[in-house]
Amino acid sequence: MDYERNKALLLELQRAVGTGNDRCADCGDPDPEWASYKLGIFICLNCSGIHRNLPEISRVKSLRLDFWESNLIEFMRNHGNLWAKAKFEAKVPPYYYIPKSRDCMVLRQQWIRAKYERGEFLDTQVCQDPCSAGSREGCLWKLGKGRRQFQKRQFLLSAREGVMKYYSKESKGPKAVISVETLNAMFQVEKIGHSHGLQITYITDGQTRNLFVYHESGKEIVDWFNAIRAARYHYLKTTFPNVPEPELIPKITRNFAQEGYMEKTGPKQKEAFKVRWFCLDSQERNLIYFKNPLDACAQGQVFIGRREEGYEVRDNFPEKVWMKKKKPVISLVTPMREFVFICENDRKQREWMDALNRVITQ
Numbered sequence: 001m002d003y004e005r006n007k008a009l010l011l012e013l014q015r016a017v018g019t020g021n022d023r024c025a026d027c028g029d030p031d032p033e034w035a036s037y038k039l040g041i042f043i044c045l046n047c048s049g050i051h052r053n054l055p056e057i058s059r060v061k062s063l064r065l066d067f068w069e070s071n072l073i074e075f076m077r078n079h080g081n082l083w084a085k086a087k088f089e090a091k092v093p094p095y096y097y098i099p100k101s102r103d104c105m106v107l108r109q110q111w112i113r114a115k116y117e118r119g120e121f122l123d124t125q126v127c128q129d130p131c132s133a134g135s136r137e138g139c140l141w142k143l144g145k146g147r148r149q150f151q152k153r154q155f156l157l158s159a160r161e162g163v164m165k166y167y168s169k170e171s172k173g174p175k176a177v178i179s180v181e182t183l184n185a186m187f188q189v190e191k192i193g194h195s196h197g198l199q200i201t202y203i204t205d206g207q208t209r210n211l212f213v214y215h216e217s218g219k220e221i222v223d224w225f226n227a228i229r230a231a232r233y234h235y236l237k238t239t240f241p242n243v244p245e246p247e248l249i250p251k252i253t254r255n256f257a258q259e260g261y262m263e264k265t266g267p268k269q270k271e272a273f274k275v276r277w278f279c280l281d282s283q284e285r286n287l288i289y290f291k292n293p294l295d296a297c298a299q300g301q302v303f304i305g306r307r308e309e310g311y312e313v314r315d316n317f318p319e320k321v322w323m324k325k326k327k328p329v330i331s332l333v334t335p336m337r338e339f340v341f342i343c344e345n346d347r348k349q350r351e352w353m354d355a356l357n358r359v360i361t362q
Contacts, residue, residue, distance in 0.1 A: 008069045010035075014042050014063060019082035025275035026050075026112050029101040033063050037072045039116060040079025046101060050112050057116050057227040088115040090123040095130055095243060095252060104189045106196050110222040129258040134159030134180075134231030136224060142166065143192075143212040143294060150214070155224075159231035164200075176211075178202045180235045185228045186255045188212070191293050196221040200228070207297045208288050210283075218257055229253055239298070258355035262330075264289065269318060273342055280352075283360045287332070299353055302332065302339060304359045310335040313356045315349065332356065 006083040014021045014032065024032045025041040034355035035041065043051060051058040061068065090099065094331040099107040114120040117212040131273040138159045141150040154167040156174075164183055165174035182203040189197050192212050198221055200211040232252045240248065263273040276289040276299065288301040304312045312333040317340065328349035332339040 002070065003067050004339060006073050007064065010063050010068055010074050010076065013073075013080070016289075019350075020085065023081070023198065024083040025084055026270075027099060027101040027103075027108055034060050035063060035076060037068075037075065039084060040076055041081050041084045042076075044101065049109065050105075050109050053094050054113070056115060077227075087122070089121050091125050091127050092121045093127060093130070093133065093230070094249060095133070095229045097253070098255060099209075104187045104195070104347045106189075106218045106222060107225075110218055129228075130230045130234040130237070134227055134229075134234050136222075136227040138220070140166075140172075140213040140215055140221075142223065155213075155214075157227055157231055159234040162231075162235060164202075164228070164231070178204075178232050181239075183228060183232060185225055185253050187225070198225060200274075202281070208286070208296075208301060210294075210296050211292075213295055217325070226252075251283065254281070254283050256280055257358065259346060259351060260348060260352075262352070265340050267337060269274070269338070269340055278341075280355050280359065282355075282362070285291055285359055287356070302334070304332075304356065305334070306362075307360050311360050312355050313360065316351060332358070 005133050011020070014035075016022075021032075024047055024140055026043055026047040029046070032042040032044045034043050034045060034176040036043060036048075036051050038057065042063075043060070045325075050062045058314040079216075089209045097107065099110075100112050119125070133155065138155060139152050140155050142153040143149075144151045151168070156165045156167075158227075159180065160166075162180045164178040164180065165177055167173075168175050178200075178278045179202070184201045186199050186201075187197065188199040189195055190199065192199065192214060194214040196214045196216070196218055198213050200213060202209055202211075204334040213221075215224070233248070236243075236248045236251060256279045257277060261275055262278050263275050265271050274293060277293040277295075279288045279290070281288060281341045285304045286301045287304055287333055288298045290298055310333070314331040314333065315329065316331060317329050318338050328343040328346050330341045330349060330352055331342060332341070343352060343353070
């Protein structure tokens with residue numbers, strides 16, 4: 001009797017308007033079906049797995065499958081997600097990346113640890129200014145030339161100077177000096193093949209360059225990621241002081257809107273199709289392509305303007321291009337020329353067309 005009554009009370013709490021309990025307290029996923037009865041929060045299945053590894057600060061139960069004692073129901077009633085947000089997220093810096101359910105494990109794990117285990121955002125903490133938070137020095141494992149192996153390299157980030165540098169053992173000076181103006185970072189776990197894999201991109205001489213790095217410590221790599229975000233935030237606030245913060249935050253760092261293999265032909269559209277790895281940067285409006293996913297240098301890029309400027313995406317070949325076998329194709333029309341790509345399958349064709357159309361219409 002108590003089992004069914006308490007379960008009904010708990011589900012009622014989870015659905016209660018104005019409590020924030022209808023979304024995971026950590027990643028925002030809707031309809032969470034787990035809860036931490038030690039913290040008094042409702043969480044999703046994925047985040048509950050992270051909480052299970054923190055038994056000293058959190059204990060979890062299923063809302064539907066486990067028995068809930070009446071005193072635990074009362075505890076949940078007196079706490080809840082909005083209460084926890086006000087306490088544990090009181091001083092989250094504007095540049096700090098708050099992960100969603102689709103983000104990689106290390107981001108979600110370190111967000112949860114930062115909140116509840118380390119108490120980094122409690123009201124008692126002193127907020128760190130972006131300039132100091134965007135200054136960092138240490139070693140990261142960087143993918144070397146030829147994609148053969150990762151090598152330990154010294155990195156230096158300075159928001160005040162507006163640069164990021166890295167050094168090799170052999171060089172006296174920095175191997176690269178990267179302007180924070182074009183600096184970007186995104187987690188690329190599958191591409192790099194490491195659970196802490198981070199891709200750093202920047203532009204030099206008009207071309208996109210990549211650095212692929214990782215650190216064995218999840219906290220260290222996430223701290224580096226947020227340090228880059230702090231440096232970028234400092235740069236944007238200084239360069240565009242009148243732009244409202246809600247408009248600046250999405251521009252700090254970004255993931256590619258779409259990436260994957262396609263085949264491309266040359267400008268005459270008579271050259272043989274060659275497989276290339278494509279990345280769509282919607283913020284810079286660039287379709288960038290590489291010979292291999294882990295190449296440091298792009299082979300080329302295509303700027304994507306707006307529809308009213310003569311840009312268009314079609315799902316067929318241009319009239320002068322003929323192929324014996326029908327394949328899923330994309331024709332990207334620009335004022336200068338028409339680019340032709342072949343996709344792996346119909347689903348990929350649709351994904352690429354949707355992503356390209358979003359850029360053209362934005």
